[in-house]
Amino acid sequence: MPVHKKHHNTPESPTTRVSISPADVLSQESFHQHLRELIRGATRVVMEEIMQEELSLFLGAEWGESTSQRRGYRNGSYTRDLVTTSGRIEDLNVPRDREGQFHTQAFERYSRYEPQVAEALTEMFVSGSSTHKIGKVANTLLGVAPAPAV
Template identity: 30%
Template sequence: MSPRKSESKPARELSPEQAAAAAMVAEAKARGLALTSPDGLLKLFTKNVLETALNEEMTEHLGHEKNQAEPDRDSTNVRNGTRPKTVVSDAAGEVGINVPRDRESTFEPQIVKKRQRRLTEVDEIVLSLYAKGMTTGDISAHFAEISGSSVSKETISRITDKVVAEMNDWAGRPLDSVYVAVFIDAIQVKVRHGQVANRPVYAAIGVTVDGHKDVLGLWMGVGGEGAKFWMSVLIDLKNRGVRDVFFLVCDGLKGLPDVVMNVWPQTVVQTCIVHLI
């Protein structure tokens, strides 16, 4: 393939390989991206976060971890499997979760209450939990907000530790070496830590050479990010194995087009006039 230069004008002449890649980009955009689509990652994130929280609530209720009940304790109450439940959020839609049960049926979850179906603000919470740049204090504050005073600080801490460990595994996983396109766009979320503030979560979504779409990472910003921030994002992707990107598609992200060539010199930068996600 002939060298690709950073270019924001879509009318420039492309090589046959670039034209084919551009067609794949258009198809991926037309089909929707992989974050909030019916089979998207937000649905899986939501399921993982809610089930982690519910299981830690059950641990607090019973006073012991799963399969670690003391033989000489007074209570005979133990875990008794799970029951399926479907909850609904604005962005993720219907999400199937498994709610833990106890033998004596005395468990009253607070993160997802009995008979509660619609979850408000859960999308913002889940996105911010998985974004790089969140502190453990930020994450704990989110869980404290949705659970109120009914869940102890110790349980909130255990939930936070498990979510952070899972988040780090996902955020550091190896990536493909080549992507036809990488889309980067911002989602505004509310962050709670002392006070409520709107902050952008930047999502990078890659299209592989076989047309598969994958969320490569999420990064928490403060607004008005510049070249230094975007360089750290692109270096993160490169360090996880991304050697080449045919097209990088973004809109209104100041400083991003300027640093792309420092990481992937041949990448074509395209701007779009609509938000991607």
């Protein structure tokens, strides 16, 4: 007896190949660049809020608040650049007190790199990678190449 073949109701379509034009690649790259900028902006806002809260706890009072527990006064802020895992954050506002005693825990004093970034760069250097290769990798991932002395 002959075996009947199954008939499919859906038409068979040839395998379609998705081709990406250079314009699509550029728009995708610009999208990712925009996304990285948004992440850096959000990181900046969160870090600045955390540092303001740290200063409030350090001083024992919120901005403009008079309490008997107050241990000092605010004295504006200074700006600094910080390289994070999200990339370089420029002109980060770091609050300060009048006595100069407040130091944030968000990053180490005088450090320009987030601790995780500095540790990763050090590990690459210790493992035998050249400073040139480390600079290329850091520039690709973070958008900034460290100085050879870092």
